Amino acid sequence: MSLLTLFASVQSLAVTVPDLYEASVPVTSNRDAAFIEALRSVVIRVSGRPDAPARLGGALSNPRQYAQRFGFTADNVLQVVFDGVSVDRLLTDAGLPVWGRERPATLVLVNVTTTSGSSYWIDSSAVSAEREVIARAARQRGLPIVWPDMTTQDRTQINADAAATGGEPTALMQTAARYSANAALLGVARSDGAGGMSVRWTLASDDGAVNSTGSLEEGVNLAASTFARVYSASGTSLDNLAVEVSGITTLGAYASTLNYLEGLTLVRGVSVEQVLGDTLKFRLAVRGDATTLRRALALDGRLVPTATSDALPQSAEGLRFRYQP
Known part of the structure; x- marks a missing residue:
């Protein structure tokens, strides 16, 4: 899979x-x-x-x-x-990109080992200095984060994945999906005994995994910088893209899709060019390109790419999606 x-x-x-x-x-x-x-x-x-x-x-x-x-x-x-x-x-x-308001939700999983050798997970109910440091860094970088409940199932699965240095991110992505998150950020932290913390970070997303080592803030910086490269758009010019959306069978579905497209930061203009059965063809003025738009749309799954659109992210035929109620 x-x-x-x-x-x-x-x-x-x-x-x-x-x-x-x-x-x-x-x-x-x-x-x-x-x-x-x-x-x-x-x-x-x-x-x-x-x-x-x-x-x-x-x-x-x-x-x-x-x-x-x-x-x-x-x-x-x-x-x-x-x-x-x-x-x-x-x-x-200044030649800098703009990263829009729609951003990946990132599940943060942090295991801390103390100087005595005991360890604990930081979860949604924890009140800790480590959690506040990470949360503050996330606010500063505009990175939406989710903390786990740390059920027995999650703890067992995450412990197994944390033990595998450089392993496949499949288990992390499964856990992220259970929390309706787009990515998972795993930190294996060890106290240095002097009030500091060294953390081995792994960021898993649908693009694979990247790693870094450093402070508690470093994990947030790793995620924010990685996602900014993927989802931001540069330049003042607009690209005109054809986007087909099928599965629009009601007026409510039409209004929902139109409002959604118009609300995306990357999208600067939307017009309806053709209606054929349950399929609408839109023309979008987009800051960025088809690949950037496709990635932004994939974040929340409201529009699911068809096989053609997924295999050919930019073509004369444009992007093709199916409306997901």
């Missing part, structure tokens, strides 16, 4: 991140510095690139021009919402 089959056996749901262009920054020196730090954090989150602030250079010197609204709390924290169109243009002008 392929990873894609395993992945699709339980419908996975992409997460729409609503606060990509928002930031809260304590004012430690002056308000101008807080504005700059707020914009720095937003361009990293939206581009998916940790080096984005350095690439923008002097454009960061006047961050207020990109602010849509802002205020200061009673304890002197700047809360600012930047204008999404302006930030996207800023990134594009």
Whole structure:
């Protein structure tokens, strides 16, 4: 059974991140510095690139021009919402990509071994410093994460997979599917006895597995940077793509499909070109290309690619999908 089959056996749901262009920054020196730090954090989150602030250079010197609204709390924290169109243009002008609001849900599985040799899993009910570090890093990178319940079945399966260094990610993807997640991030952590933590990370997705070693935050950075490369789009030009969707048998299905396509960050315009039975042919103006769009649509399984579309992601015939109620 392929990873894609395993992945699709339980419908996975992409997460729409609503606060990509928002930031809260304590004012430690002056308000101008807080504005700059707020914009720095937003361009990293939206581009998916940790080096984005350095690439923008002097454009960061006047961050207020990109602010849509802002205020200061009673304890002197700047809360600012930047204008999404302006930030996207800023990134594009600098040759940086834009990673949209629709992002993979990632199941985080972390096993910690203490200096005494005992170990434990961090789950959805845990209150721990390690979980807070990972959650904070995920918020900073705009990575939607899911914590497991750690049932006996999950613990047995995950322990077996964690013991296999460099093994196939099949077991991780099965676990991710049970939590309706698009990917799994496994961290095998060991305390160094001095308050630090060394973690061996494995990110499993439908593209395979990648590995990294480092801090608790490194796993989030691995996932965010990997997904940003896959799902972000660069450039100001729009590609015109033909997209056929079959299985649309009711007015509700039509409205649902149209609203879904129009709501995707990558999609800048939608028109209906043809209706033939239960099949609609759309023309989409897309930032990016057919492969980027196909990957974005695959995140939540509302539109399932047909064999032709999956085998030929970009062709004269366009992309073909079937509506999945």
